[in-house]
Amino acid sequence: MGQDATLNAGDIARLADVGRAAVSNWRRRYDDFPQPVGGTAASPLFSLPEIEDWLRRNGKSYEMSLGDRAWQALKTAGDDLRLGELVGCAGAFLLYLAREPAAARRAARAADPAAVLRRDAARATADLPVRPDWSLVGAGRYALLADLAAEQGPAAAFELLCERYAEAHSRQLSVTRPDIVALLAGLARLEGQGGTVLDPACGVGALLLPLAGARLLGQESGEAAALVAAARLLLGGARAEIAAGDSLRADGFPGRRADIVLCDPPFNERAWGYEELTGDPRWEYGLPPRGEPELAWVQHCLAHVRPGGLVAILMPSAAAGRRPGKRIRGNLLRAGALRAVVALGPGGPDLWLLRRPEPGARQPSTMLVAEAGDEPSGVLDAWRAFGAAPEAEPPGGRAVRIIDLLDDEIDLTPARYRPRHPKEDPARAYAAARERFQAAAAALGGSPPRLAARAGDLPTTTVGELVRAGLVGFHQGPARPAAGHGDLPMLTVADVVAGGPPSGRTRHDPGQVVLEPGDVVATASATECAARTVTEGGAVLGPQLHLYRVDPERLDPDFLAGHLRYAGTAGTGRAHPGASRVDARRVRIPRLPLAEQRAHGRAFRELLELDDRLRETSALGRKLVGLGFDGLAGGHLRPDG
Template sequence: MSATDIARLAGVGRAAVSNWRRRHPDFPQPVGGTPISPVFALPEVETWLRDQGKLRELPVEEWAWQQLRAEAGDDLQLGGVLAAAGDALVKEHAGETIPGPSAAPSAALSPGSGAAEAVADLAAEWGASPAFEFLLGRYWEAQGRRASATPPDVAAVMAALAGDAATVLDPACGTGELLVAAAENGAARRLLGQDADSGTTALATVRLALRHDDAAIRTGDSLRADGFPDVLADAVLCDPPFHVRTWGHEELTADPRWEYGLPPRLEPELAWVQHALAHVAPGGRAVVLMPAVVAGRRSGRRIRAQLLRTGALRAVIALSAAQHVWVLQRPEGGTPATLLMIDDADQETIVSTWETYRNDPEHDEPGVSRAVPIIDLLDEDVDLTPAPHLSATGSERTAERFLETHDRLATLLERLGGLLPAVRPSADQEGSPSVLVAELARIGYLAIHQAPLRRDQEEVTGDGQPLLTAEDVIEGRPASARATPADGRWIATRAGDIVIAAAAHRFAARVVEGDGALLGPQLTLLRVDPERLDPYFLAGVLGSSANARTSTVQTTGTTGRVDIRRARMPRLPIEEQRRYGVAFRRMAEFESALRSTVALGEEMARLLADGTADGTLVPAPGEVPVHWPSI
C-alpha cells in the first residue's frame, strides 16, 4: 500500500503520514516501490496504526481495495488480481461453477483469502457491477502515468454521436470505457472489443460480463491480427493507442482496408480511422478520438481529401486544443456537400448540433459550429481544424456593447480614488509586540483548518456545492469549481472566515463574505473569535511580505503549501484592530475594482477592434491623434 492508502486507512492527509515516518522510528519500513513513491506491507501498517490508536473503522469499499492491493504485492500484479476478483464476481453473479470469463493467466485469488472475502462483502452491499467499477477506478488511480483510460465525459459524447446502434465494436477497447458508454447511452445489444494488452482485455471482459448479456472481448493487435475480420457493426467507437509508431506499416502496405490511401508510417491515426470504416456497415458510423494535429499534418492531407471527397468524413469536433473527435460514415448514395465543424466541449451542444446538422446541411452558429462546404476545404493543406472555418460572432451589438463597457469603465474609474484607504505614517516607528498564529490557536482565539489533499478528492464533480480553489483566493473571485462532499473531511466556509492560498511567488489571505462554499485543495482556513480578533485586520497582516515568506513552503514550480502557524500578527486591542480592519477592507475593495478595471479595459480594446473591422464603430469627430511611446 502507498502513503496515500495509509492516509485513507487512518483518515488523515498524506502529509501526516510523512510526518509519522520522520518522527516515529518504529514506523514500518517500505517493502518496495521507489524512494519517492514507497509501498508498505498492509499487516505491518495495520499493526502500527492499531498500537498508536490511529486505526479507524474503514468503509467496506476501502477495506476491499486495501486487501486487494495487499494480495497483489505490487502494482504491476494488481491488474491480474483485480481481474481474478472480478472473475469470481461473474461466477457468483451468474451462479456458475465453471471457470469465469478470462482472468489474467498468472492471476490467482484464493477463495478463502482476505481479499476474496472483502470483495465479496463489497459486492453483497453494493452489487457486483458497482463494486467492480469502484475497484477498477482505484486501479486506474494506482497506475498513474503507466496507463490511461478514455475520460467518462468524452466516452459519453462519442457514444451519443454513434446513435442507437445495435452492434458496437471497439478495436482498441482498453478496459471497455467506450463499450460501457454505448450500453448506457444507446440501444446497443451486442458489444465487441479487442485490445493488444491481455491484462486490460481481462478487466474489460469482467466489466462487460457483469453488466451486459452479449459481449465478446478478444486479445490481439487489431491492425495486424483483426479479431473480428468479418464483422460489420452499426457503430465503431475507438480511442486508439496513437503513441505506438510501430503499427505495422511495412507488412500492411497492400492491406485492402486502405481504401482512402496508404497511411504514412508516422500517421497511425489514419490507419485506425480506415480500420474503423472497414468495420462499419453501410450507413453506420465510426466515431474516433483523434489528436488535434492530425487535422493539419501535411503527410496526411491526401487521405483527408479522399475522406472528404467520398463523404466518409461527416464531422470534426474540437473538444480541446489537443483532442478532436471525427465522425465518419460508410458512404451510401449521394456525397454530402458540407462537413460539420464544432469547436465546443459541451456534450449537450455537440449532440444537439449534430442532430440539427442532419436536418439542416447549411447550419451555421457563429463562433461555435458551421456546415463548411467541402469544396472550401480541398485546398493545398486540407486543414480540418474547426476554429479557422467558423463564422465570426455576430456584430450587430458590437457598438452597443462598446458604449455600455465604456460607461461602466468610466464609472469605475471615478470610484477608484474614493476606495483608497486613509492611512498615514506612524509616529511610533518601533511597532507593537507580535504573537504567532500558532499561539493564537493554542489559546482559542482562532481555529486552523486544512482542506483535503488534492489526491483525496475523488468527490469533485461538475455539480454540487461551490468549491473555492487556490486561484479563486489569489484572484479575489467567487468560487469557480463545484464538489459533492462525500464525508466529514470537507469544510464549509462561513462569513468572516479567512482563507489562505499560496502559488509561485504569490500569497493571498481573503475574508469570506458569505456562507456555504467548500474549502478546496491547498487552502488553509482560519476561523476567528470576532470578539478577540478582527478578521480583516488579521487577513491584511497575514498578507505581509514577511508572513508570506515564513508561511509559504514551495512544493513545485507553480504551487505552494501554507504553514500559517509560523505567521505573526501585532498584539493590538480589538478596537484598534477594527480600525486597521476598515483600511484593509477598503484596500481589498480597491484591488477588486482595479481588477475589474483591467478586465473592462481589455474588453473595450477587443470591441474596438471588432467594431472597426466590421464597420460598426468610427472615431468621434475631432479625435486627436495619439503619439505612441516607443518600445
C-alpha cells in the first residue's frame, strides 16, 4: 500500500474490530491520534500508515484483511466522484481474470497493466456495456485484486468490493431493501423457472442477482452502475445483457419482451422526458402527467412484457391515490392489467403487480389489495392464493371488485380496503384485549418508592474515572452482527428499551461479549435511551450497546444503571447539545457508600419496573382502542349495553 491510502472512521473501526464510537473516543482522548489528511469535517479521512502506526504504538490489536487492503487501494486510486468507475473497472478485470486467468495475472503484474489490458482484455470482456478505462486503477492495484481473487474467487472478491462501495456511497446509491429483493425474487420464481427477466432501472444489479438461472436483461442510466451490474451478473455465471442509458429516453431493448419485468424505478424525477416523449407508443393507458414519472415506468414495463407476463414494480405510496394519475389507474383497471397493490410498510414503497392482457382472455373482475406489515414474505402466500381463486378472500389481503374501485377518485391505497373478514373473531379479540388492559391497569396500583429531600450537594465522579480506577470494565457492542444466520441469542437495543429477553440471533464470532448476571447494559444512541442490569447471562452483546461490568463489592449495578439512564434521557451524557450519541465517560455518578448505593439502586429498579408497566399498559390501551375503532367502523362490533 502506498502513502496515499486513506481510511474513514468506519474503515478504522473495521480494522480494529471496534465500534465507530470507539474511534471517536480515541480522537478525543489521545493527543497523538493522527490528524485527518482529507475528506470533510463530518467525514474525515486518515492516512492508513499513520493509523497502523498509532494502533501499534498504543497496543491496539488490528488485522487488515486482503479484501480491505484491496478496497483501500482501489478507493484511493481516484477521487470520490469516480469511485463507481473504479469499482466497475475492478469488476471488468476480475471478469477477465475469471475467463482468462493466466493472461489476466500476467497483465496484473506488468509494468504498464493498463496498456496490456487495453490490448488483450477486449475480447474477454466484450459483453460488458461500457469499455472500462483500464488506466483508472493504476499499477500495483491489479496485482492486489488478483491476489484477492486467488484467495476468495473472482465473484466473491467483487461482491466484497460492491459491499464496500455501497457502504461508502450509501447516501448516493439507491439500493433496494434486502427483504424486498427477496420478495421480488420469490414472485419471479412463482412464475416458473427459466424465461427472461428484465429490470429497466437495474442500478448495480440487486434485483437480477438472485435470478441467475434465467436469461437476464437490465438497463441503467449511469455507465458506471451499468458496468458494475454487468460484472456482478456475469461473474455470478448468469446469462446477462446489460445496456447503459436512460430506459425512458433511449430504450436499450426496443421491441423485446420478457417473461417477467422487475423494477425499482427512481421516484419523483420531474425531468423524465415528458416533452420529447409526448407521442410515445408506450403510453397505451394514457400520457403520464409531468409530475407522475412512475406511471411512465409502469407503462414502459408493460410494453416490455409478453402477454400474460408479470410486472412487479415498486411505487411511491402516493401514486395509488394522486389525482393527476387517476385516469391511467382507471385505464389499467378497466383493461385488467393492474392485478395487485401491496403496501410494504409505513411510508412505502408500495408494490404494484401487473399482467399484460392476453388477447381474447377473460377480463378479471377483482384486484388484490394487501398490507405486508413487518413480513413482506407473506405477500407470496396472498399472491399465490389470489392467482388460484381470484374471487376468494386471500390470506392477509382482500380481493376487491374492480367495479367498486372505479369511482371518482380511483384511490387504490391498500389501507382503505382492509379485509372484510378479520383472521380472528373481532368480538373475542376485543374482549381479550380489554381483559389484558384491565389486568395491566390494576397492576399499576403498586406503590412507587418513597423519596425524601436531601440537603446539600454530593461529591461526584465520572464513569471514565471509575473505569480507570478498576471499578468498572467497559465493553462495546459490534458495529454490526456477525455475518450469516445463527442461533446464538443476542441482546438488541429494542430488548434493552423494552426490558425484554434477548430477541436477536447471530452466529459465533471471535471478540463477542457474553453477558453475565450483574452486568449493566446501556444504549449508545441518545435517541433510544435505556439502561438495565442483566439478570440472566449467556446471550451476547448486540450493536449500538455498551456494557459496564462492575465490581459488586464496591459499586451497585442498579445504582449505575439508574444514573446512566438518567444521563441519556436528560442529555447530560452527550458530548454537546444535539449530539446523537451518549458519551458515557462524561456521566457523573455520586460518591456514596455501598449501602446507600444499594438503597438508591432499589429505588431506581422500582421506578424502572413502574415505567415498564406504564409502557405495557399504554401499548395494551392503544391496541384496545384500535380494535374498538376497527370493529365499530368496519361493522364487526356494536355497543353491548
